[in-house]
Amino acid sequence: MDYNTLLQILDTAVRFATPLLFACLAGLYSERSGVFDIGLEGKMLIAAMCAGAVAALSGSAWLGLLAGIGGALVFALIHGVTSITFRGNQLISGVALNFLASGLTVLVAQRLFQQGGRTPPISGEARFNPITLPFAEEARQIPLIGPFYAEVISGHAILVYLAFASVALTWWALYRTRFGLRLRAVGENPAAVDTAGISVTRLRFTALLITGVLCGLAGAYMATALQAGFGKEMTAGRGYIALAALIFAKWRPIAAMWACLLFGFFQALALRPDVVEWMVRVKVPVPFLDALPYMLTVFVLAGFVGKAIPPRAGGEPYVKER
Amino acid sequence: MAADLVEGRPAAAAPFAIELKGISKAFGPVQANKDINFAVPKGTIHGIIGENGAGKSTLMSILYGFYKADAGQILINGQLTAIPDSQAAIRAGIGMVFQHFKLVQNFSVLENVVLGAEDGALLGPSLRKARAELQRLSREYELDVDPDALIEDLSVGHQQRVEILKALYRQADILILDEPTGVLTPAEADHLFRILHGLKAQGKTIILITHKLREIMEATDHVSVMRRGTMVATVKTAETGPEALAELMVGRKVLLEVEKPPARPGEVVLDLQDLRVKDEHGVERLKGVSLQIRAGEILGIAGVAGNGQSELLAALGGMMKATGTALLNGAPLPLSGRGADGQSRRHAGIAHVPEDRQHYGLILDFTAWENVAFGYADDPKYQANALFLSNEALRADTARKMETFDVRPPDPWLAAKNFSGGNQQKLVVAREFEQNPKLLLVGQPTRGVDIGAIEFIHNQLIALRDAGAAILLVSVELDEIMSLSDRIAVMFDGRIMGTRDPATTDERELGLMMAGMTAKGEAA
Numbered sequence: 001m002d003y004n005t006l007l008q009i010l011d012t013a014v015r016f017a018t019p020l021l022f023a024c025l026a027g028l029y030s031e032r033s034g035v036f037d038i039g040l041e042g043k044m045l046i047a048a049m050c051a052g053a054v055a056a057l058s059g060s061a062w063l064g065l066l067a068g069i070g071g072a073l074v075f076a077l078i079h080g081v082t083s084i085t086f087r088g089n090q091l092i093s094g095v096a097l098n099f100l101a102s103g104l105t106v107l108v109a110q111r112l113f114q115q116g117g118r119t120p121p122i123s124g125e126a127r128f129n130p131i132t133l134p135f136a137e138e139a140r141q142i143p144l145i146g147p148f149y150a151e152v153i154s155g156h157a158i159l160v161y162l163a164f165a166s167v168a169l170t171w172w173a174l175y176r177t178r179f180g181l182r183l184r185a186v187g188e189n190p191a192a193v194d195t196a197g198i199s200v201t202r203l204r205f206t207a208l209l210i211t212g213v214l215c216g217l218a219g220a221y222m223a224t225a226l227q228a229g230f231g232k233e234m235t236a237g238r239g240y241i242a243l244a245a246l247i248f249a250k251w252r253p254i255a256a257m258w259a260c261l262l263f264g265f266f267q268a269l270a271l272r273p274d275v276v277e278w279m280v281r282v283k284v285p286v287p288f289l290d291a292l293p294y295m296l297t298v299f300v301l302a303g304f305v306g307k308a309i310p311p312r313a314g315g316e317p318y319v320k321e322r
Numbered sequence: 323m324a325a326d327l328v329e330g331r332p333a334a335a336a337p338f339a340i341e342l343k344g345i346s347k348a349f350g351p352v353q354a355n356k357d358i359n360f361a362v363p364k365g366t367i368h369g370i371i372g373e374n375g376a377g378k379s380t381l382m383s384i385l386y387g388f389y390k391a392d393a394g395q396i397l398i399n400g401q402l403t404a405i406p407d408s409q410a411a412i413r414a415g416i417g418m419v420f421q422h423f424k425l426v427q428n429f430s431v432l433e434n435v436v437l438g439a440e441d442g443a444l445l446g447p448s449l450r451k452a453r454a455e456l457q458r459l460s461r462e463y464e465l466d467v468d469p470d471a472l473i474e475d476l477s478v479g480h481q482q483r484v485e486i487l488k489a490l491y492r493q494a495d496i497l498i499l500d501e502p503t504g505v506l507t508p509a510e511a512d513h514l515f516r517i518l519h520g521l522k523a524q525g526k527t528i529i530l531i532t533h534k535l536r537e538i539m540e541a542t543d544h545v546s547v548m549r550r551g552t553m554v555a556t557v558k559t560a561e562t563g564p565e566a567l568a569e570l571m572v573g574r575k576v577l578l579e580v581e582k583p584p585a586r587p588g589e590v591v592l593d594l595q596d597l598r599v600k601d602e603h604g605v606e607r608l609k610g611v612s613l614q615i616r617a618g619e620i621l622g623i624a625g626v627a628g629n630g631q632s633e634l635l636a637a638l639g640g641m642m643k644a645t646g647t648a649l650l651n652g653a654p655l656p657l658s659g660r661g662a663d664g665q666s667r668r669h670a671g672i673a674h675v676p677e678d679r680q681h682y683g684l685i686l687d688f689t690a691w692e693n694v695a696f697g698y699a700d701d702p703k704y705q706a707n708a709l710f711l712s713n714e715a716l717r718a719d720t721a722r723k724m725e726t727f728d729v730r731p732p733d734p735w736l737a738a739k740n741f742s743g744g745n746q747q748k749l750v751v752a753r754e755f756e757q758n759p760k761l762l763l764v765g766q767p768t769r770g771v772d773i774g775a776i777e778f779i780h781n782q783l784i785a786l787r788d789a790g791a792a793i794l795l796v797s798v799e800l801d802e803i804m805s806l807s808d809r810i811a812v813m814f815d816g817r818i819m820g821t822r823d824p825a826t827t828d829e830r831e832l833g834l835m836m837a838g839m840t841a842k843g844e845a846a
Contacts, residue, residue, distance in 0.1 A: 182437065
C-alpha cells in the first residue's frame with residue numbers, strides 16, 4: 001500500500017467519522033446530564049430525512065440543515081418530556097423514538113416524493129460541497145505533510161470542520177465553564193445540584209437541546225454532504241456506534257474524537273477490500289468487511305475497553321428526597 | 323441581601339435569627355407539621371429532637387425551600403421572608419448540612435464548594451476566589467481540607483467539613499445540621515462540636531437535629547422537642563435532662579439505661595480462629611479475626627463503619643466466603659463451599675438480623691407474613707402436606723409474632739415497605755429471635771429506629787441472652803455497644819484491636835482503639 005492509498009483511506013475515514021462524532025458528542029451532553037439516550041439513531045434519521053427533503057424542495061443546503069436540526073430537536077424534546085418531566089424509563093423512550101423515526105421518515109418521504117421512501121438526488125447548492133483550504137494545492141510540494149494537508153485535512157464539507165471544532169468547544173465548555181461544571185455534577189449527583197439551588201430539570205433539558213442540535217447536524221451531514229439525499233434507514237446503526245464510541249471514550253470529548261476516527265477508519269477500510277487483502281494476505285469477503293465496524297462495537301461494549309464508569313446518576317429520573 | 327447580613331448587621335438587630343409562626347404542612351391526610359412556633363436566638367446552638375416521623379425533617383425542608391408550608395410565616399432576622407426554593411434559602415443566609423451528603427463524588431473539594439455559587443460563566447475566576455476563601459475559612463474554624471482532593475478519597479468526617487465549607491462559602495449565617503454525628507467516630511464528632519462552637523463564637527446560629535440526647539446536653543443552648551408533628555416544648559438545655567427530654571419525645575417514661583442482670587456465660591458456642599475474607603476486588607477485608615462467644619453472653623463489636631464488621635457478619639451468616647476455622651458448639655462450621663450458605667447456617671442454629679434490613683432482611687414489596695416465612699418456609703409447622711405450604715399457618719404465626727413483638731399495625735397482609743423503619747426492624751427481629759437460635763448475629767439493630775422501639779429491641783436482646791443464646795452484636799453506636807455488651811471487641815482495618823470489659827473501659831479508650839491506636843496512644 002502506498003502513501004497515497006493510505007491518504008485516501010484516511011480522507012474517507014474523516015468523512016465517515018463526522019456523523020459519528022456529531023452523534024457521539026450529542027450523546028455526551030445527554031448522558032453527562034444523567035439522561036441515557038439510546039435514541040441518537042432515531043434523531044439522526046429524522047434529521048437526515050428533514051434535511052434531505054427540505055434541501056431537495058428548497059435547493060438550499062442551509063435550509064435543509066435548519067430543518068434537520070428542527071426535526072432532531074422535536075425528538076429530543078419528546079425524550080425530555082417523557083424521561084425528565086414524567087420520569088419515564090429512558091431506554092424505552094429512546095427505543096420508541098427510534099421506531100417512530102424508522103417508520104415516520106419513510107412514510108413522509110414516500111408521501112412527498114413517491115420514490116420508495118427516498119428523497120430525489122440533490123446536487124449543487126442543495127448539498128454541502130467540499131471546500132478547499134488555502135494553499136492546499138501549493139502544499140502538495142512539501143513531502144509527507146503536504147499531501148496529508150491537501151488530501152485529508154482539506155477538501156471536506158464545512159460540517160466536517162464544524163464537527164472537529166465542536167470537540168474543542170465541548171471540551172472547553174465541559175471543563176472550563178459554569179455550565180460544564182453543573183452539567184457534570186447533575187449527571188453524577190443531581191441532589192447536590194438541587195440543594196445548591198439549581199434546577200435539575202432545566203439543566204437536563206438544556207443538555208437535551210444541545211443533543212438535539214448535534215444530532216441534527218449529524219443527520220443533515222448524512223443526507224446533504226456524505227450522500228446526495230435521504231435514503232431509507234440511511235443512518236444504518238451509526239447512532240449505536242456513536243454510543244459505543246462514547247463508552248469507549250469514557251464520556252470524554254477528546255477521547256470521543258479518537259474513538260469516532262477509529263470507527264470511521266474501519267468503515268473506510270471496508271470500502272477497500274484490495275487494501276485489506278494486501279494487509280492480511282488473505283481474500284476477505286466484502287460482507288465481512290462491512291460488518292467490521294459493528295463487530296468492533298460489540299467488542300467495545302463487551303468490556304474490551306476496561307472499566308468504563310458511566311455518570312453515576314445516569315438513567316435515573318431525579319426525584320427530590322424528603 | 324446575603325452580603326448585608328454578614329457585613330453590616332443592623333444596629334438594632336432582631337433578637338432572633340429564625341422565627342417560625344404557625345407553620346403547618348400536610349401530605350395528603352398526614353399532618354407532618356401542625357402549627358409550629360419556635361424561635362432561635364442569634365448566636366446560639368439550638369437542638370431539635372424527636373422520633374422518626376415527628377416532623378423534624380419536614381420542618382427543616384420547609385426552611386430550606388424544599389417544601390412550601392401550607393400556612394404560617396418564616397421570619398429571618400426579624401424580617402418576613404418567603405422561601406419558595408433552595409436558592410431563596412441560600413440568599414436568606416441559611417446553609418444546610420444534610421444527613422446524606424450532597425456532594426459530587428468525583429469532583430474536587432473546590433469544585434463542590436463552587437458548584438451553584440459561581441461568580442460568572444467561566445470557572446477560572448470562581449475557582450481562584452474559592453481557593454483563597456477556603457484557606458481563610460479553614461484557618462478560622464479548624465476546617466482544614468485539601469481543596470484539590472477528590473471527595474471519594476476523603477473520610478466521611480472530611481466530607482462533612484466540605485458540606486460546612488459549602489454553606490460558609492455561601493455566607494450562611496444560619497447553619498442547619500441534620501443528624502451530623504451518625505457517621506462519625508467519637509474523635510471526629512468532638513472535632514465537629516469544636517467547629518460548631520467556633521462558628522457560634524463568630525456569631526453564627528446553629529440548628530442541630532439529632533436523636534442523641536447526650537449531644538443535645540453537651541452542645542446546645544436551647545432544645546426543642548417534636549412529637550407527631552407538633553412542637554411540644556422548647557427549653558433551656560441547662561434546665562433539663564436526658565430523661566425529661568426522652569419523656570417529652572415519646573410521650574411516656576422511657577428507660578434510657580438498659581436494665582440487665584449480670585451475664586451467666588456458659589459453654590463456648592462460637593470459636594473463630596484466623597477468619598479471613600476477601601471482597602470481590604480481591605482486597606482482604608478480614609485479616610485474621612479470632613474470637614469466642616459463650617452461651618448467655620453478648621459480644622459487642624465496636625468500630626467505625628467499614629472496618630470489617632459487615633464482612634464478619636456476612637461470613638458467619640453464610641453470605642460471603644471465608645477462610646480460617648470456625649467451631650459451633652465444637653462442631654466445624656464450613657466457611658466456603660457446601661454448607662456455607664445462609665440456609666445451612668439457619669439449620670445449624672444461627673439466626674441473622676442483617677445490618678441493612680431493607681436489602682437483606684426484607685423484600686419490601688412482599689407482605690409481612692411472606693417476609694416472616696423467608697428462610698424458614700421449610701419448617702414442618704408451616705407445611706400443609708407433602709406438596710404445599712400452609713399459608714394459614716404462616717399468617718397465624720405472623721400475627722402471633724407481631725403481637726409478641728409489638729409490630730404496628732399488626733396486619734400480616736401489609737407490605738413490608740408500608741411499615742415504619744422501627745416496625746420493619748421489629749418484623750426481622752421477630753422472625754430471627756423466635757427461632758431460639760444458639761447463635762444470633764445482629765447488625766445495627768436500632769439504626770433508623772425510634773427511641774421507643776430501641777428500648778423494646780434492647781430488652782428482647784437481653785431476654786434472648788438470658789435464655790442462653792450467644793449473641794454477636796455489631797453496631798456503630800458506641801452507646802449501644804457499651805450498654806448492651808458483656809464484652810466489647812474493637813475492630814479496626816479487618817482486625818480485632820483488643821477486647822475490653824464495658825465496666826472498666828470508657829468511650830475515650832474505645833474511640834482511640836476504633837481509630838487504630840492502642841490505649842497508650844500509639845498507632846498499631
